[in-house]
Amino acid sequence: MDLKSYLVERKKLIDKEIVKYLPPFPEFGFRLYEAVKYSLIVGGKRLRPILCLAGCEAVGGNYRNAVTPACAIEMIHTYSLIHDDLPAMDNDTLRRGHPTVWYKFDEVTAILAGDALLNRAFEVLSEWDFDCKVKIEVMKEISKASGMLGMVLGQQCDMDAEGRSDVSLEELLFIHRHKTGRLITASVVAGGITGLGNGEEIEALRKYGDGIGLAFQIIDDVLDVVGDQEKLGKNVGSDAEKGKVTFVTFYGVDGAKKKAREEVEKAVEALSVFPADKVEPLVEIAKFIVEREY
Amino acid sequence: MDLKSYLVERKKLIDKEIVKYLPPFPEFGFRLYEAVKYSLIVGGKRLRPILCLAGCEAVGGNYRNAVTPACAIEMIHTYSLIHDDLPAMDNDTLRRGHPTVWYKFDEVTAILAGDALLNRAFEVLSEWDFDCKVKIEVMKEISKASGMLGMVLGQQCDMDAEGRSDVSLEELLFIHRHKTGRLITASVVAGGITGLGNGEEIEALRKYGDGIGLAFQIIDDVLDVVGDQEKLGKNVGSDAEKGKVTFVTFYGVDGAKKKAREEVEKAVEALSVFPADKVEPLVEIAKFIVEREY
Numbered sequence: 351m352d353l354k355s356y357l358v359e360r361k362k363l364i365d366k367e368i369v370k371y372l373p374p375f376p377e378f379g380f381r382l383y384e385a386v387k388y389s390l391i392v393g394g395k396r397l398r399p400i401l402c403l404a405g406c407e408a409v410g411g412n413y414r415n416a417v418t419p420a421c422a423i424e425m426i427h428t429y430s431l432i433h434d435d436l437p438a439m440d441n442d443t444l445r446r447g448h449p450t451v452w453y454k455f456d457e458v459t460a461i462l463a464g465d466a467l468l469n470r471a472f473e474v475l476s477e478w479d480f481d482c483k484v485k486i487e488v489m490k491e492i493s494k495a496s497g498m499l500g501m502v503l504g505q506q507c508d509m510d511a512e513g514r515s516d517v518s519l520e521e522l523l524f525i526h527r528h529k530t531g532r533l534i535t536a537s538v539v540a541g542g543i544t545g546l547g548n549g550e551e552i553e554a555l556r557k558y559g560d561g562i563g564l565a566f567q568i569i570d571d572v573l574d575v576v577g578d579q580e581k582l583g584k585n586v587g588s589d590a591e592k593g594k595v596t597f598v599t600f601y602g603v604d605g606a607k608k609k610a611r612e613e614v615e616k617a618v619e620a621l622s623v624f625p626a627d628k629v630e631p632l633v634e635i636a637k638f639i640v641e642r643e644y
Numbered sequence: 645m646d647l648k649s650y651l652v653e654r655k656k657l658i659d660k661e662i663v664k665y666l667p668p669f670p671e672f673g674f675r676l677y678e679a680v681k682y683s684l685i686v687g688g689k690r691l692r693p694i695l696c697l698a699g700c701e702a703v704g705g706n707y708r709n710a711v712t713p714a715c716a717i718e719m720i721h722t723y724s725l726i727h728d729d730l731p732a733m734d735n736d737t738l739r740r741g742h743p744t745v746w747y748k749f750d751e752v753t754a755i756l757a758g759d760a761l762l763n764r765a766f767e768v769l770s771e772w773d774f775d776c777k778v779k780i781e782v783m784k785e786i787s788k789a790s791g792m793l794g795m796v797l798g799q800q801c802d803m804d805a806e807g808r809s810d811v812s813l814e815e816l817l818f819i820h821r822h823k824t825g826r827l828i829t830a831s832v833v834a835g836g837i838t839g840l841g842n843g844e845e846i847e848a849l850r851k852y853g854d855g856i857g858l859a860f861q862i863i864d865d866v867l868d869v870v871g872d873q874e875k876l877g878k879n880v881g882s883d884a885e886k887g888k889v890t891f892v893t894f895y896g897v898d899g900a901k902k903k904a905r906e907e908v909e910k911a912v913e914a915l916s917v918f919p920a921d922k923v924e925p926l927v928e929i930a931k932f933i934v935e936r937e938y
C-alpha cells in the first residue's frame with residue numbers, strides 16, 4: 351500500500367473534522383477560542399487519530415464511526431503539547447514548525463487553552479451520537495491513558511528526571527510508557543472498542559499500541575540527537591542541552607534504533623490475530639515509526 | 645433545619661469520600677500524587693458537591709447515588725483553583741488557609757496536578773457504577789459547564805478584564821456567569837439528573853443554580869473588599885490591588901448585597917415546583933450564600 355498517500359488522506363480527514371468540534375465562537379474572551387483553534391490547525395501528523403481510525407478498521411468496523419474519539423484523542427494530545435511547551439515546563443517557542451501557543455498568544459491563554467482542550471475532548475465524547483455503553487468504554491480507556499495513571503504522570507516523571515544523571519533505565523521506560531505510550535495505545539484500543547472488537551482483538555491492539563508507543567518515543571529521542579530541525583519543526587538538541595537522560599544515553603543511537611525495531615516487530619506480531627488486509631495500515635505505520643525522520 | 649450541622653456533616657462525607665477517588669500511588673512521580681492529594685484535603689467548603697447531593701434529593705433521589713458526580717465536580721473545582729493560583733495567573737500563595745499548590749510544591753507540579761484532577765474527574769465519571777444513559781447526561785452537563793463554554797471561558801474573560809477600567813456590566817455578568825455560575829448550576833443539575841428528575845424539575849434546578857451562582861460571585865466580590873482575611877483563608881483586597889472591576893465597582897457594597905439577595909429570591913422561587921421538605925437544604929444554602937462571611 352502507499353502509506354504516504356494513506357497518511358495524507360487520513361490527516362486531511364482529521365484536519366477537516368477536528369475543527370468542527372470547536373464550540374461556537376464566544377461573545378467575550380475569544381482569545382481563548384483563537385488559541386484553541388490555532389493549536390488544532392497547525393500541522394500535526396495526526397498519528398493518534400489515524401491509529402484510532404485504523405484500530406476501528408482492524409476489527410472490521412467503519413472508520414467513520416471512530417472520527418469522534420479520534421478527534422477527542424487529538425485534542426488531548428494537543429493540550430498536552432500546549433502545557434508541555436509552557437515557560438515553567440519545557441519552555442519551547444517552536445512546535446510543529448510554528449510558534450507555540452504561549453509564545454504566540456501569552457502564557458495565561460496557553461494554560462487555559464490546554465485546559466479547554468482537555469475538557470472539550472470529554473464534552474465531545476459525551477455528546478457523541480453513538481451507543482451509550484461503547485461511549486463509556488471508550489471514555490474509560492482514553493481518560494485512564496491521559497491522566498495521572500498515564501500521560502500526566504509520565505510528564506511529571508519526565509520533569510522530575512530533568513537535569514538528573516542518575517535516571518535508571520527502569521525509570522526511563524516508566525517515563526516513556528506513561529508520557530507517550532499510554533495515549534498511543536489508547537488511540538488504537540479506542541478505535542477497536544468503537545468498532546466493537548472482542549476481548550482478544552482489543553488485547554492484540556493493546557499489545558500493538560504498547561509496542562509502537564515505546565518505539566515512537568525511542569525514535570523521538572534518536573531524532574532529538576540526529577534529526578533535521580527543519581523537517582522536525584522543533585528545536586533540536588534540546589535534550590542534550592538540558593542534560594537529559596534519554597534512550598540514546600543508554601543504548602547509543604544505533605542501539606536505540608535496534609531496540610525500537612524489536613518493539614515494532616513485537617507489535618506487528620500481535621496483529622497476527624487479524625486478517626492481513628484489515629491491519630495493513632497498522633503494520634505500515636509501525637514500520638514508518640522506526641523509519642521516520644520527523 | 646440546622647444548616648450549620650447539615651453543611652458540616654455533608655462536608656465530612658465529601659472529605660471522606662473524595663480521597664477514595666485518588667488512583668493508586670505510583671511507582672515514580674509521586675510528587676504529582678502528593679500535590680493532588682494535598683489539594684483535595686485542604687479545607688474547602690465543598691459547596692458544589694453539597695449542592696449536587698441536595699439536587700439529587702430535591703427530585704426524590706438517594707443522595708448516596710450522587711456522591712460520584714459530586715466528587716468529580718469538586719475535583720474540577722479544585723483543579724480550577726490550582727491553575728487560577730499559578731504565578732502566570734492570579735499568583736496567589738494562600739488559599740483555603742493553606743499554601744497554594746504551586747507555592748508548596750512547584751509550578752510544574754501544580755500545572756500537572758490541575759491537569760490530573762480535571763482528567764481524573766472524567767475517569768471517575770466514566771468508571772461510576774450507574775446507569776449508562778444517566779452517566780452520559782451527567783457528563784454532558786458537567787463537561788459543558790467546566791470548559792470553554794463555561795468555567796475556562798470565564799477565567800479567560802476574568803484575566804482579560806484585569807487592569808482594565810472599561811469593563812462593562814454586561815462583560816462582568818458574562819465573567820461571573822461563566823467563571824463561577826456554570827459549574828455551580830451544573831452541580832445542582834447533575835444531582836437532579838442522577839436522581840432521575842424530569843424536565844421541569846431539572847429546569848427548576850437550573851434556574852436555582854443560575855441564581856445562587858451569580859449571588860455567590862457577587863458576595864465573593866463583596867468579601868474581597870470587606871471580608872476578614874483569617875475567616876476567608878485567602879489574601880484580601882487583591883481585587884482592588886490589581887485595579888479589578890467587580891460588582892462592587894458598579895453597585896457599591898450595599899447595592900451588590902441587595903442584588904445578590906434579589907438573585908437568591910429568584911432562585912428560591914424556582915424551587916416552588918418541589919415539595920418544601922425536599923428542598924429545605926437548597927433554600928437554606930441559598931440564604932447562606934448571601935449571609936456568609938467566607
